[in-house]
Amino acid sequence: MMRSGLMFLLAAALTGCVYSAPLDSSEADALPPLAADRAEPRLALAEHLLAEYFASDIADRPTVCLAVSEGRSEAALPPEQETALLTRFARLAPLARCTWGAQGWRDAESEVAALVFTIHSFTCAGETSCSGWASYTAGSAPAPSALYRMAFAGGRWSFERDLRLIAE
Numbered sequence: 087m088m089r090s091g092l093m094f095l096l097a098a099a100l101t102g103c104v105y106s107a108p109l110d111s112s113e114a115d116a117l118p119p120l121a122a123d124r125a126e127p128r129l130a131l132a133e134h135l136l137a138e139y140f141a142s143d144i145a146d147r148p149t150v151c152l153a154v155s156e157g158r159s160e161a162a163l164p165p166e167q168e169t170a171l172l173t174r175f176a177r178l179a180p181l182a183r184c185t186w187g188a189q190g191w192r193d194a195e196s197e198v199a200a201l202v203f204t205i206h207s208f209t210c211a212g213e214t215s216c217s218g219w220a221s222y223t224a225g226s227a228p229a230p231s232a233l234y235r236m237a238f239a240g241g242r243w244s245f246e247r248d249l250r251l252i253a254e
Contacts, residue, residue, distance in 0.1 A: 190226025199225030
């Protein structure tokens with residue numbers, strides 16, 4: 087009797103550790119776009135950036151993570167937001183898997199260079215108008231930041247990328 091009770095407790099404990107795989111592309115496409123949530127503009131911008139990247143025809147993609155920065159260092163999105171993106175993009179890794187070191191961003195598991203998108207200086211002038219800068223760093227090579235202006239109209243966020251470089 088004692089042994090069956092222990093087995094039940096062990097089985098119950100293990101069910102909390104079950105990995106939930108990201109949705110395949112057809113299931114992810116069926117999810118409502120994050121751009122439809124007026125209350126989450128930064129998350130909508132993250133989805134927009136990642137959708138553009140993952141729709142490209144890049145072969146041999148590195149590990150890809152997403153970070154936000156409100157100062158000098160990168161941080162992960164809140165867990166529920168990061169999970170929403172991980173569910174939509176099977177090739178996206180949690181930020182904890184990408185580590186910064188002397189050689190730039192690396193995949194903590196494989197030690198190969200990683201690509202990290204960063205959204206920074208994100209602000210909203212009201213409930214329907216926001217802007218933020220976005221860039222990426224591949225290994226230790228940063229790309230220039232781009233300014234994205236956003237407006238919420240017609241039930242979704244729209245994005246306008248300013249093509250000027252910061253130095254202009």
